[in-house]
Amino acid sequence: MDNETREAGWKYAQCRHIASPAGQYEIIRGFIAGAGWALRNLRWIPVTESLPKRGDRCLFIVGVEHSHDNGRMLGGTYTGNPDDFTMYEFATPGVTYTASHWCPIPEQLLKAIL
Structure with a gap:
């Protein structure tokens, strides 16, 4: 770090x-x-450009217009949506969000927080 x-x-x-x-x-x-x-230091990737592997931990930006969470940055896991590939779903404990952008958590940060 x-x-x-x-x-x-x-x-x-x-x-x-x-x-x-x-x-x-x-x-x-x-x-x-x-x-x-x-x-x-982070490169935010549009979900329309690429996605992490299902189950990967990452940071993401909530992308739901007219929601009080829109634009909020969170950390969680990419869950995807097997029924609808236009729904870019990421989860935090107990809540699933649709995201507009994501980025991998740098290895140095993962080591620091785990």
Whole structure:
């Protein structure tokens, strides 16, 4: 894991249990640092271009217009939909989403979180 990733993760972890407004600001800064890293280091793949293998863990963007989850980035498993290949389904524990984009979770991040 590179130093930038480690530093952003450490800053986020340090402030997660602080309930003060200053602590909440640090949580936001940590999130922004992580989002910035993701934009610089991850390639988001449209589901119409390619899909992961069924059962692969990945990050995905919810792609359902007029849904409060539309545009939300989540991590989960590609489940596919054997009945309808135009439904690009990804699952988190207990919930299935239709996605617009996905990206593999980098090996260095998988090692860090598992």
